[in-house]
Amino acid sequence: MSKIxxxxxxxxxxxxxxxxxMFPYFEISHVIMCCLHIKSDFGHGINExxxxxxxxxxxxxxxxxxxxxxxxxxxxxxFLLNEPVVGAFKNTQKVLMATAVWYLLFYSPFxxxxxxxxxxxxxxxxxxxxxxxxxxxxxxxxxxxxxxxxSSYFIIVLIGTVKGNGSGFLKVMERMFxxxxxxxxxxxxxxxxxxxxxxxxxxxxxxxxxxxxxxAPHALVYLGVVIFLVYFKLSSILLGINDPFGPFENLLCAxxxxxxxxxxxxxxxxxxxxxxxxxxxxxxxxxxxRNGKDxxxxxxxx
Numbered sequence: 001m002s003k004i005x006x007x008x009x010x011x012x013x014x015x016x017x018x019x020x021x022m023f024p025y026f027e028i029s030h031v032i033m034c035c036l037h038i039k040s041d042f043g044h045g046i047n048e049x050x051x052x053x054x055x056x057x058x059x060x061x062x063x064x065x066x067x068x069x070x071x072x073x074x075x076x077x078x079f080l081l082n083e084p085v086v087g088a089f090k091n092t093q094k095v096l097m098a099t100a101v102w103y104l105l106f107y108s109p110f111x112x113x114x115x116x117x118x119x120x121x122x123x124x125x126x127x128x129x130x131x132x133x134x135x136x137x138x139x140x141x142x143x144x145x146x147x148x149x150x151s152s153y154f155i156i157v158l159i160g161t162v163k164g165n166g167s168g169f170l171k172v173m174e175r176m177f178x179x180x181x182x183x184x185x186x187x188x189x190x191x192x193x194x195x196x197x198x199x200x201x202x203x204x205x206x207x208x209x210x211x212x213x214x215x216a217p218h219a220l221v222y223l224g225v226v227i228f229l230v231y232f233k234l235s236s237i238l239l240g241i242n243d244p245f246g247p248f249e250n251l252l253c254a255x256x257x258x259x260x261x262x263x264x265x266x267x268x269x270x271x272x273x274x275x276x277x278x279x280x281x282x283x284x285x286x287x288x289x290r291n292g293k294d295x296x297x298x299x300x301x302x
Contacts, residue, residue, distance in 0.1 A: 014219035017226060022136050024097060029129035031101040032117050034069045034167060039105065039114065042178065054178065055106045065177040066102045067095070072174065073137055073166030077159050081148065120237075127237060131229040138164040138198055139222060142205045153210075157202040164198030193232065196245045201225045 020026070042051035055062045067089075068075070074088035089095055104113040116122060141163030145156040162169055168187045175182060187195055208214045208221045235241040253259050 010223075011217060011219060014217070014223035017132070018219045018222045020132065020136070022133055023094065026129050026133040026136070027094060028097065028101060029126045030133045031066075031070050031098045032105070032126050033130045035066050035102055035105045036114070036117060036123075037167075038066055038069055038174075041175075052106075052111070058178075061177050061179070062106060063099070063102060065174055067098060068170065068174050068177060069167045070098045071166075072170040073141075073163045076162045076166045076169055077141060080155075080159065080162065081145070124234065124237060127233050128230050131233045132226055134164050134194070134198070135201065135222065135226045135229055138201045138225075139205060142202050142209070146206075146209065153206055156206055157199060160202030160205065161195060161198040164201065165192070165194040168192050168195055193236070193243050193245065196243070197229055197232070201229070 039051045042054055071088040075085055077083075078085050078087050105117065106114075108114070117126060138160045142156055142160040145159035149155045165187075167174065168191075172181075172183060172186055175185070204214075204221065204225060208218055214221060232241065232244055235244075254263075
């Protein structure tokens, strides 16, 4: 009976997590983390003082940059689904809330709001709430895309991924609001953990929705994704584990993307070159030996 009770409690907890309302608290955490990231990224390497100077000189550009980052997932998803891009800003309450958070983080006296949100215990809580919000966005993106394109798994994964990490994909455009042009920072060249986790979560939600491979209740699958995102976010902040997918990527690249063949080719080339060098040395030794014998014979004859 105790095991049954524990199972029921876990399922009930999973249902509560699945039905959590994101507005306003979890959405606020999302806005805070976006603004913190932008403030630390101002000038791409400039410290917080540089961010403060920029925000004083260019408040409109600063606000546009933050709003673009906050609503980037919806902006990009709407663009891909041929829906109005400005529809991302249709909720006036969310826009006003994001603006209020932006104002406090950039213009509070003595930069108190930024220092408070950047304080480690508080930042941990905000980061966990942000990851719960990320899971909700991925889940919502997968469900919404599956209604429009029910048989196109690629589109469903794509929408779920951009909803989960839209700011990463639009980072180059977001920096342009601040006068920075760095095309090398595009997400496709160096995918972050958030992008990889969003892809994995989208695939998992599709497998759970479209197949019978997962027998667990949908709420438990959702809870598992939340725990996964929160755990690795905390690991990134506290332990410096930035990309747990790295070892698997290296293995896959070595097996399926030419790593083994490149290593084999290099080994064959090096062994061929070494054998040629050894043969050349042997030839020189034989030649030197013959020349020595010839000299000795001439000396005896003389």
